[in-house]
Amino acid sequence: MAECKRSSDADGAPVTEEELEQALSVLAGSDPENCSYSRGYVKRQAVFACNTCTPNAAEPAGVCLACANKCHDGHDIFELYTKRNFRCDCGNGRFGDFQCQLTPAKDEENSRNRYDHNFNGCYCTCDRPYPDTDEQDDDEMIQCVVCEDWFHSRHLGCTVVEPEELQEMVCETCMNKAPFLWTYAAHFAVPPVINISHPDEDIEVDVEEEKGEQRQTKEEEPTTSNEHIKHEEAENRSSPCKRTYKEMTGSPLKATNKTVECRLKELQAQGLDRLRQGAVFWPYSWRSELCTCTSCKKAYVAADVQFLMDQSDTILAYEKKGLVEPFGQHPLMALTSSLDRVQQLEVIYGFNELTTSISAFLEQFVSEGKTVTVEAVHEFFEELRARKKRRTNAGHQ
Known part of the structure; x- marks a missing residue:
């Protein structure tokens, strides 16, 4: 996510x-x-x-x-x-x-x-x-x-969507600073859901109007209805608004007899586009789809997004x-061995704010040979919250 x-x-x-x-x-x-x-x-x-x-x-x-x-x-x-x-x-x-x-x-x-x-x-x-x-x-x-x-x-x-495959988001401002990303978004990002005038409909509004015109034509020319249906189905498949998530992210470009020098140009030649509005959500594999030819590398540097070519740059990596490969065993893991997993994580989460205080609290139980109880942990965290609240209130005075 x-x-x-x-x-x-x-x-x-x-x-x-x-x-x-x-x-x-x-x-x-x-x-x-x-x-x-x-x-x-x-x-x-x-x-x-x-x-x-x-x-x-x-x-x-x-x-x-x-x-x-x-x-x-x-x-x-x-x-x-x-x-x-x-x-x-x-x-x-x-x-x-x-x-x-x-x-x-x-x-x-x-x-x-x-x-x-x-x-x-x-x-x-x-x-x-x-x-x-x-x-x-x-x-x-x-x-x-x-x-x-x-x-x-x-x-x-x-509209924020949350399928499990989603890993990264690029805000609209950053998309516009590197506008070539919109081309990749049309092919590999999650399709946008834009509400224009109907709360339950998306960008397919114009497509529906076109369908209405086609239905009217079918009434006038019943002998060609099958052709219209085939044409409509083909148009649905080619429309970026109709493509499924799997189609948008599943497979790379099909190999051709000639070597593609620049994948970005190949994608642009396909003419597939999307509304250039709002943040873009990408599946985790999207960076591997970026072209790394010399021209594109220069474009990444010019837009200051060269790190997108590095798979190890991601938060997940x-x-x-x-x-x-942590920088050594977390000091609280051994000290909280008497707690269940959720309780351990509650203690470790507090490390973000006051590591020294938490360590001292737990070490006291170890030195006295006592078991860390759930009640003691909850009481300690209540004190941390109270301390943080006092600091916050003091900052507003």
């Missing part, structure tokens, strides 16, 4: 096991103990922003997982999920006199880092915070794989690698 945030996760409501596993997989792919600065611009890592240390919107900054745990424990932290090609800013010139405890010697700035309004705790085209205390609508947020901003599903400009 396209990566999602739920507003209910942050207001005290229970999170699902799937969401907790996702949170763990994000953390497992990053080093929780050592600042990532020495590794340079990391291909993908968990990134956080500290509103306590860098509250000025003019100087956004991001820190790695280890620095969020060690240097900014107890601070007002924004969880940004993951960012590509990012280098830890902790303690550099954007932090004033604040010094990183793990890697004090840093350049004044990381010139190749890219920042957006996420680093100030705002998301989507509506530029609202997450969680939004003024918003009552429980709307999930979905991340664009190009700009990596998060969008409310209601602000994507399209990052998560899988983190779970298979």
Whole structure:
């Protein structure tokens, strides 16, 4: 699935096991103990922003997982999920006199880092915070794989569909920055559902009108009705609005006797198009369909989307690698062995906010030879929520 945030996760409501596993997989792919600065611009890592240390919107900054745990424990932290090609800013010139405890010697700035309004705790085209205390609508947020901003599903400009095959979403703005992606979308992305004037009908409105004209013709010329039916069926098969999801994503172009130098040109020659409106949802395999000829590679670089040619750039690849080859066993897994799986994940999810406090809490039970009870875990998390609420209220005063 396209990566999602739920507003209910942050207001005290229970999170699902799937969401907790996702949170763990994000953390497992990053080093929780050592600042990532020495590794340079990391291909993908968990990134956080500290509103306590860098509250000025003019100087956004991001820190790695280890620095969020060690240097900014107890601070007002924004969880940004993951960012590509990012280098830890902790303690550099954007932090004033604040010094990183793990890697004090840093350049004044990381010139190749890219920042957006996420680093100030705002998301989507509506530029609202997450969680939004003024918003009552429980709307999930979905991340664009190009700009990596998060969008409310209601602000994507399209109907959000959720078949299991879907893995990635590209917002409309990013589609227009790399307009050649619309050609691929017509062939391989999920067909759009656009409501024009009828709530229960999609873009097939014009097709239905054409059918009506054909039916009228059939009444006038009954002897050719079979021909009209065949023509209508053929037209339905060729219309992009009529193609099934399997047809849109299932098979690559059929091989021809001559070698296709540019697949994009081959697709364009087929004349298949789609309405260039709204976000586009893609099956996980869509990147393998992109042409990699010299001309197209230059186009990817010009549009600054060259990472789309890299299969390991995806969030799913990052998560899988983190779970298979983590940066060491998560410190809480062994300590929560007496809990069932859901309870373990509840504890690990809290690691996003206050790792040090959770570890101390569990270590106390281990040292005293006591079993961690469900009641004790729930009481501890209630205290975490209360602490977060106090910080939030203090920020609004």
